[in-house]
Amino acid sequence: MAEQEGITVKKENFSEWFSQVVQKANLADIRFGVQGFVVYPTWGFKIIRRIYEYLEEELEKDGHEPFWFPTIVKKSDLEKEKEHANFTPEVFWVTKAGDKNLDEEFALKPTGEAQIYPIYSLWIRSHQDLPFKAYQDRMFVYRNDKQTRPFLRGREFPFFESHDVFATHEEGLKQVKKDFEISTKVLYDKLKIPFVLFKRPQWDKFKGAVDTYTPDTVMPDGKRNQLASTHDLGQKFAKAYDIQFLDKNGEKQYVWQTCYGPGIIRIAAAIFGIHGDDNGLILPFDIAPLQIVIIPVLFSKKKTENDKVLKKCLDIKDKIEKLGYKVKVDDSDNNPGWKYHNWELHGVPLRLEIGPREVKAGKATLVERTERKKFEIKIKDLDKEIKKHAKSLDNEIKKKADDYFKNNTRVANSLKELKEMLKKHKGFVKIPFCSDDFDGEKCADKLKDETDGGNVCGVKAERPEKASGKCIMCGKKAKCIVYVAKSY
Amino acid sequence: MAEQEGITVKKENFSEWFSQVVQKANLADIRFGVQGFVVYPTWGFKIIRRIYEYLEEELEKDGHEPFWFPTIVKKSDLEKEKEHANFTPEVFWVTKAGDKNLDEEFALKPTGEAQIYPIYSLWIRSHQDLPFKAYQDRMFVYRNDKQTRPFLRGREFPFFESHDVFATHEEGLKQVKKDFEISTKVLYDKLKIPFVLFKRPQWDKFKGAVDTYTPDTVMPDGKRNQLASTHDLGQKFAKAYDIQFLDKNGEKQYVWQTCYGPGIIRIAAAIFGIHGDDNGLILPFDIAPLQIVIIPVLFSKKKTENDKVLKKCLDIKDKIEKLGYKVKVDDSDNNPGWKYHNWELHGVPLRLEIGPREVKAGKATLVERTERKKFEIKIKDLDKEIKKHAKSLDNEIKKKADDYFKNNTRVANSLKELKEMLKKHKGFVKIPFCSDDFDGEKCADKLKDETDGGNVCGVKAERPEKASGKCIMCGKKAKCIVYVAKSY
Incomplete structure (x- = not known):
């Protein structure tokens, strides 16, 4: 691939910084x-795959089974969810095969709802089938968004969805907590992403849900980033797609669903x-596609000297690989400085620099990506040192x-205070x-009009704060404390 | 899900048997x-996922990196491969978003070729970028086949593709062997699928390839099943999509590709x-979504007695789980006979039957799925016994x-012999x-006309057999031994 140049702007210029990092x-x-x-490409994909x-690990531990549905959805099935979801204006249509129109x-x-729930109505028959907890992932969904930006808005984007079915609403609510x-x-x-867990306001929930819950974080440009959503679907889709079960008394009941x-x-x-x-990405140790990069520092004019360094690097790589870490020696033609820069840009957590001096002393220079602090370590303590610095890096992050x-x-x-804060600060x-x-x-x-796009994100889903005083908009007695942020 | 009934036909009635098993x-x-x-659904998906x-493991060991391309391909990019591949008549077209036509x-x-190679032409610049070995998987491709059958022909089907780029043809040919x-x-x-590795005849290779190699097996209805393909692409796509690199002398060269x-x-x-x-599926031990099923045999009228059996089953399950196997206790309301039948149908390799007699004696009855042989085993030897029977089951398969x-x-x-064999035997x-x-x-x-659909599959790719005598069709001197089979 083409040679990389570094990021040319500071992170405070977030929008441009983000584009360059991507x-x-x-x-x-x-x-x-x-x-x-x-x-x-591989680097981005491996991070996505790790997520x-x-x-998958957590969902399967919690009793979810994986399955796989088609990429497409039947027109008539999509129409059934119109009332609850209505993605219709954003939907891409396949209308032809070769040069012939499809019937x-x-x-x-x-x-997934419109494709999965018609099948659930076939699969779920009796109380013995419940709870039914399943998910699909590593696939895309498609929406014709006007504005697109990598990792923020796409027309095709990587998806993950679990769809759970219960005999009672109570069990559904337990799953929401789970x-x-x-x-x-x-x-x-x-x-290491901090977030607030919201219960979305009724006017901003997923239409097909009784309640929508979202862990939201704030990006460095001050905009809210909704990281996930849990919907308590009640019996709305059960009724739209006719998902019923025979209870223990032999009576038909609509199921309760969450997703x-x-x-x-x-x-x-x-x-x-x-x-x-x-300088670029910083990645927690476990998620990094490459955890440790070894850079041979070859400045000797004697080839034998350089060969010794390279051999040592490869030995150390083998040792680290055996310890179960993702490691590589960058023995490309580029100079060490270029390499440091490049792997910092990619967010590799730990770097080992090894030159003739280090080889002689049985040592290496270890650099943590976070603050780029340098440590002299003994090769014989490799295992211990990697564990220690991986941990300290993660703690720092x-x-x-x-x-x-x-x-x-x-x-x-007050509205005045809110306006000032949204303008001056970020979050x-x-x-x-x-x-x-x-x-x-x-x-x-x-509020949105007055604050140039401020959104009411909702109340805290767990232990919502008690309100006192008056609503800053209408002056009525405040019933709740809500969080406001701008969003993408 | 609905209760299962068993397979109602013998396997020799293959087409119906296959539909029922699916x-x-x-x-x-x-x-x-x-x-x-x-x-x-989960059972089928988990088998696909294991494949x-x-x-993934083998490809990554061989130095392939994973990446992820969109589900779609640009019209103009698809047109560039027309000459080599020409999937155009089978292609599904997305023409609208909402109710508006797309530009x-x-x-x-x-x-993947038509979407991946235009990007390769951007990524690959210099000999330092080569070899470049990458793959994508766990996604679908789409072709508007007239005839469709689950697992044999689909309009959407699970895909895996590696696309490798080399500086020389020689390296490409090494990859083919790999x-x-x-x-x-x-x-x-x-x-445990036996196959013959063919070099396809020139008239039946992938058009864009210099040579196509395929491991083909034979299904019980006598039809050839092509399990994979390796294409030596030469420089055909490199020229169509302009994939070039600067060699060590600073000169531009077209790359060599395989997939x-x-x-x-x-x-x-x-x-x-x-x-x-x-009776249904038989699965090698490692691929089975569930490797060991424990069936409590509860025929006592005393609840305490039954509870003891159930408790023992759960204890044993925990032990087996700790050994790292996929195990479950079937404690559903169905009777033991129904359960045996159901899990045999699903191909679960090993079954443990545990009743009051077994609990008392510290024993269990182990049944291998293959020949349904029964063994009395001691619970304390569980680890050893599972290993032993998993191995014997795999060997039998x-x-x-x-x-x-x-x-x-x-x-x-002679043609006459060929006709008779294709009619009478399968393979x-x-x-x-x-x-x-x-x-x-x-x-x-x-040959195809005369044999009602017999296909020339090709010659053996490695150690091709020496021909003697005459071609059974034209009577000319035979240059090769080819394999013939009917296909789907």
């Missing part, structure tokens, strides 16, 4: 030639955007992200608000 | 409602068709498949043939 760290290639459809693996057009799926735990385990524990949809590329965008720095996030949540008690602002039920929508619309 | 063992659900698009995992229609990809090894490791060693495409669903079809028996395959290759020395027939170069095509066409 391109220069080989996260996505936008030259595919159809708007909103991108190629994920999938984390989710029945079909659509590229905008999401989904929260999975979000925390994957997004925060593994990927969980982590936003794979938006999760990736949060990793890139929140952890990265002026986590601490930096936590601090960033904490400092990006503010409190406003969430908490305000007292009249209602997160349908009757709050008017105030939310007005 | 449906009743939950391999695919054909009720999706669009021809050629099926749902893969993918085997291939440029795009196609669901019939295969692909042969991968086929052997996955298809034969892991999945490898295991046919995921046809491999699955071979596992089902070749190993299965009158392999032996049966090898025998079946050996007995299905015959020799004919490959070897014949002396004038040529596998373009000048043999006429004889091949005539």
Whole structure:
């Protein structure tokens, strides 16, 4: 591939920084030639795949079984969900094969409900079939978005969806809590992305849901990034697609459903955007496609001297590989400085620099990607040192992200304060608000107008804060504390 | 899901047997409602996923990197490959979004070349970028086939493709051999599918290739099943898509390419068709979604007695799980006989039956799926016994498949003999043939007419047999021994 040059802007110029990182760290290639459809080269793909693996592990531990549905959805099935979802205006239609029109057009799926639930109505028969918990992933969905941007909005984007069916609403609500735990385990524990878990306002939930819950984070440009959604679907789709079961008394009942949809590329965008720095990506140790890069420092004029260094590097690589880490020696023709730069840009967590001096002393210079601190380590302590520095790197990433996030949540008690904060700072602002039920929508619309795009994200899903005082929009008694942020 | 009834026909009635196995063992659900698009429920999907995992492991060991391209292909890119591939008549076209026509229609990809190679022409610049070995998988391709059948022909089917780029033809040819090894490791060693590795006749190769190589097996109905293909692409696509590199002397050269495409669903079809028996699926131990099923035999009238048995079953399950096997206790309301039947149908390799007598004696009855032989084993020897019986089951599957395959290759020395053999027996027939170069095509066409659909599959790719005598069609001196079989 073409030689990389570094990022030419500071991260505070976030939009341009993000575009450059996506391109220069080989996260996505936008030259595919159809708007909103991108190629994920190896580096970007491996990060996406690791996110999938984390989710698969947690979902399967929680009793979900994988399955695979087609890329398409039947026209008549899509029409049944119109009332609840209505993706119709954004749907891509397949109308021809060769040069002949199809008898029945079909659509590229905008999401799974309309294709999965008709089959659920065939599969689910009796209370013995419940609970039924399944998921599909490592595939795309399709929506004809006007604005597209790699990892933020695509017309084709990597998808993950679980669709769970229960005999009672109570079991469904338990699954909702379980989904929260999975979000925390994957997004925060593994990927170090801090978030607030919201219950979306009624006017902004998924139409087909009783309630929608979302872990949202804030990107460095101050915009909300919705990382996933859990919908308590109640019996709405059960009735639309006729999913019923015979209960223990032999009576027919509609099922209760939930679904969980982590936003794979938006999760990736949060990793890139929140952890990265002026030099490029910073990746938690476990998710990095390459965890340790070894750079031979060959400045001797004697070939034998250089060969010795190279041999040592390869020996160390073998040792590290046996310890189970992803490692490589960069023995390309580029100079060491170029290599340092390139692998920092790609976010490789640890770098080992080895020259003749190190070979003689049985040592290596280890550099952590985060603050680029250097450490002299003994080769014989390799195992211990890698563990130690991987951990300290992860801690640093986590601490930096936590601090960033904490400092990006503010409190406003008037529209004036809110406006100032949204303008001056970046992040969430908490305000007292009249209602997160349908009757709050008017105030939310007005707020959006007045703040140039501020969105009411919702109330905290767990332990919602108690409101006091008055709604900053209408002046009525505040029923809740809602969070406001701009969004993509 | 609905209760299963067993297979109602013998395997010798292969076509009906196969349809029933697909449906009743939950391999695919054909009720999706669009021809050629099926749902893969958990059981079928997990088998497909395991095949993918085997291939991923081998390809990555061989230095291939994964990436991910869109589901679609640009019209203008597809047109560039017309000369070599020409999938155009079978291509599905996306022409609309919502109710508006698209400015440029795009196609669901019939295969990867036309979408991947334009990007390769951007990525590959210098000899330092070569060799470049990459693959994508766990996705679908799309062709508007008239006839469709689950696992044999679909309009949407699970795909795997590697696309390799080299500086010299010699390196490409080495990769072709490497692909042969991968086929052997996955298809034969892991999945116990015997095959012959062919070099396809020139008139039946992939048009864009210099040569096409395929591991083909024979299904129980006597039809050839092409399990994979390796194409030596030479420089044909390099020239069509302008993929060039600067060599060490600074001169521009076209690259040399190969690609490898295991046919995921046809491999699955071979596992089902070749190993299965009158009672349903038989799966090699490692590929089974569930390896060991424990059936509690609860015939006591005393609840305490039954509880003891159930508890013992769960204890044993925990033990087996810790050993790293996929295991479950079937404690559903169905009777033991029904359960035996159901899990045999699904091909679960080992069954443990545990009743009060077994609990008392610290024993269990182990049943191997293959010949349904019963063994009394001691619970304390569980680890050793599972290993032993898993191995003996795999050996039995392999032996049966090898025998079946050996007995299905015959020799004919005249058209009359060939006709009789193809009619009476099922499998490959070897014949002396004038040529596998373009000048043999006429004889091949005539052979097909005369034998009601017999196909010349090609010559053996490695150690091709020496021909003597005359071509059974034209009477000219035979240049090669070719294999003939009917195909789907």
